[in-house]
Amino acid sequence: MAIVAMTRLNKLYDGGGEPAVTDLSLTVTDGEFMVLLGPSGCGKSSVLRMIAGLEPITSGEVAIDGKIVNEVPAKDRDIAMVFQSYALYPHMDVFNNLAFGLRRRGVAKAEIERRVQGAASKLGLLPFLKRKPHALSGGQRQRVALGRAIVREPKVFLFDEPLSNLDAALRVSTRNELIRQQRELGITAIYVTHDQIEAMTMGHRICIMNKGEVIQIGKPLEVYRNPANIFVARFLGNPPMNLIPTSIQAEGGGWQLRVGGASLPADCWPSEALSRLGSQALLGIRPEDLYETASPPGDRRLVAMARAGVIAVEPLGAETLIVLSLEGVAEEVIARAGRETRLRPGDNAAIELDLAAAHLFDPTTGQVVPRIHDEREARWAKAE
């Protein structure tokens, strides 16, 4: 178990161009499961490889348990890594794949046997110990890769998109297996993925990255509910958060948001912030915070009504996605409805917007405008 601290980490690959990682500072606490989440090419794998010692650090520091390891070779960092391709040695059977790292470290034969058998038993690999990797299924290979990390009993686990080669069903079961193993062993883990479901379900905390920079760090639901900017709002959630162009108007001593033909109260945001914003903003609201008929829970003062035409209805089984066109708004808006919805394409519907869950973004900077009303947050916090 260990604390991994990165301070002003930068990575610039040979050949110039944009830096892969820019001024990244992040501390992963002892036993924590930290997920680095971001689109392809955002630098998350580079961060992982710098922590592992597989990639030289351009500038900044990586420290493990307070000791700076920038110049420490990969083999001496006491880190185990699970790769996207599993990286199993194809010429060795499962037993030798698991034992390979232990032999190099001079672990006694009996101890190697004990650890390999222990990990194999834990991961259901006992019947496959004499098989070569090519004779294993994808899920079994993945478990061998995990077993190879476990037998080492390292200070830190690094996972580089280890589930992306598995089919959907196997991904769910392996995800749960990974979570269980990490919680049981209590070893600090850093997990790289571009899959938001993995990030939301696995991490104690998520670090969202884009273009080499950290955008937001927080608990999964916290980040989901309170995105720091438009990128996070659109990146997290499927379908992503709706961003509706809004004009801000001062009316009768208060502020109103005009969304197409509808006028919504802007009581959730401080007047100073709204006046600083100017006349235009983007109203961010998640599909589950748009209601068809049933009223949202909580403060009715924060519920606004708008008229919308139904463009398409997408039944997904457990739920139905409704593609809407709000009156006077060019952008399509997606609402998440129950599977019993009676809306059909061409209908005209009254849609309720839960402003307690809505966010306002500065269209110039993309940053969120801090709210003053936090009843809903308080309710969530209480529920948690």
Add this chain to the structure above:
Amino acid sequence: MNPLSAAKPFAGKSVAYPRRAPLAAFALIYTIVSGGPFLWVAMMSLRTTPEIFASPYALPSSIHWEKFVDAWTKSNYGTYFWNSTIVVVTAVALLTIIGAMVAHCLARYRFRGNRVVRFIVLSGLILPPQLMILSLFQILLEYRLYNTLTGLIIVYVAGHLAITVYILEGFFAQIPQDLFDAARLDGYSDLEIFWRITLPIGVPALFTTVTLNFIILWNEFLYAVVLLTEDDKRTLPLGIMHFMGNHQLDVGMVATGLMIAIGPVILLYAFFSETMIKGMTAGAVR
């Protein structure tokens, strides 16, 4: 059994046979063209020269196995065979080790001058041996390696390094970088990674280069004839020439000598041809 499924094999055969007939005919003609001369030499190797001159294409009336013993004992073929074995086995071993190391470095490491090194090593592919023979002759003379098996081994290694590196690098480059990274995290040094990861995974490609180099060097004549002059240093291809004098030709013994010479090549090919083809066509890691 379902009558429909029972009828399938018959239907399949009747459709496939006409389609395969041209291919079978081609394979038959190719086998006759390539195997015919071999069979002819094999038959001549068991006949005496007067018998061959009397009827060149006849089957052996009596089999003269003693010709192989004579070739081995009286005609110095034992020495030639031993010389060929020393030269070729040493050269192939060195080529395999050095070639694999060079290929591993070129495929795996990005270092300053990487491209220049690759160009220099692989430029050996485009230089014809005839072009280099005089320079090599001069160099070996200066280093007192002329007319020595060591000199010939060095020339063979230098001459075949390019093709060896070319084949191995292509294969090694396909080995995923993750395997090397995993081995580094497992605590292995670069040299250990070469021995424990690259070489075992590269076995199919190594078999390819070993087989190719062995066959080519075992039959190599040009360098050997220029760089070796003493009879007890000669390799097998030169030994065969021994029976081809200016005024007489002992065809029967030449044929026997050829059979002795190609024996190891045929054995090697029989055992490793499949592995060699796999090495040339298969990916590094399945």
